[in-house]
Amino acid sequence: MDRLDAMDLFTRIVEARSFTKVASDLGLPRSTLTDAIKRLEARLGVSLLHRTTRVVRPTLDGEAYYRRCLSILSEVEDAEAAFSGAQPKGRLRVHVHGILARHFLLPSLPDFVARYPELEIEIGEGDRLVDLVREGVDCVLRVGVPADSDLIIRKLASLEEVTCASPAYLDRFGTPETLDALEGHQMVGFKSTATGAVLPLEFVINGQVKAVSLPAPVTVSGADTLAHCGRLGLGLIQKPRYSAAEDLASGRLVEVLRDTPPPASPVSILYPRARHLSARVRAFVDWADSALRQDTGAQA
Template sequence: MDRLGALSAFMEAADAGGFTEAGRRLGLSASAVSKAVMRLEERLRTRLFHRSTRSITLTPEGRLFLERCRRIAAEMEAAELDLAQLHDAPRGKLKFSLPSAGMPFMEQLAEFQKRYPDIELDMDCSDRLVDVIDEGFDAVLRTGDGSDSRLMSRVIGTYSQMIVGAPDYLERRGTPMTPDDLSQHSCIMYRSLVSGKLLSWRVVYDEEPVDLPLSPATVANALEPQLAFARQGVGLACLPDFTVRDDIDSGKLVAVLDRYLTGRTTFRVLWPSSRHLSPKVRVFVDFVAENLLSKR
């Protein structure tokens, strides 16, 4: 228990930026908080704070230790909440965000809504970079490494990109056999809402990853227009595999250059680590992890 108290004193001091304010929040004296942190440093044989007469700042080791402590605290809170709410039904508003690449998940998310009718879904469907904490999101679906220390994450699955075109387009323009052939084709490109730049098509060519410099024939800032234009034979599009599998199986689209597209991207669900994992968030995280990419 003394160790848990020292961890609490350390985290509060780091958040408050001083021992006096940390003591006020904890109902202790500044001296008691300072001594608890000093004992923790002695036990770890590591200085966690730089101290001056006016302030304290975390050392590099202190910043690393703080991230781990926050995760420990979040797990403890979650364990307590799980027991306290064991018999509570998931309910209330659940605000979450997903990128345009997640639009094909709508049927599964509708199934979630039917399974938990007391949860009100408030969806933000866009590729803008939301601030999960400041904007009050309960959860977000995102690609990438999920390295934000303020967030917990769980891997949903992985996917690869596929270059696809309609059969009539390939009949008119020919099937590209190497990445170099794409310079002769009409390409349907994606423009990032965040950077304003076109997203390049990354291929593995001569055993090296290459970002192809393509000249776009069509540009869109969402997935659905790219998919629609590809189906209509306007050009080739590079899209996540889970968005085009059904079209490929039905013959509406044909995949090309598969052997040059070997990379995979991780899809995650993330939620604030500083909050209790409420029943509504817990069932949402479990549902998306088990149903979104696993059934595609």
């Protein structure tokens, strides 16, 4: 059994949490799998698996090795597919901004699945920083200006942002017509998951961005909670127009300071340089690009 076969066997055992199930699936004696993993552990000089009578699970070293194996096996598959002209296949792990994905991507996800039936798509959700290589993630979809990194960054679209507040808040504090009128106002604080800092409100004036920090009696770290606090009258908020559209149409929120809007937020896909020629990543990036461009809320 060569190294790639051993890696493939190891990943199957980790995912099935069982030697017996994998042996049955592959039609091999269980002893063959046990011997292969023992040789693999001996070659690496570490223990990869915790074995009990009920379950098999990876050690910390095993978890890290599992992620690297996924990356290597994926690259081999992609290299072969590139020369054979085969359809992308295998597991595609993506990490997305949840609200953005539900609005722009998920409605057309059935079409993507139908177009690439041999792909197995695993979608993680959140705004946390993801170590793509270590965690075995193929690409991430993010809103905002990406931090400097060694990743390839492909900008897909820009999302128009709005400043808004509830009618109850504006009745209490007044409707600001200019930035100077923001004195005496307050905002719902939004904490950056990347830096932990509370982000200021931002406004574009003559092509320049001006940051304004206001008192924030409440600070949150989730976009849904930010919107809910805005509807409750706890302060001014800024959010993408597409996600505020329903609240603006119903009157639960009112747009203010239209003449000095927030800067648009870029939407980007990031992926490791080693995945640049991945057929799976290329298929997903092209589809996500198309999905965003087709929606009138995303200005490509």
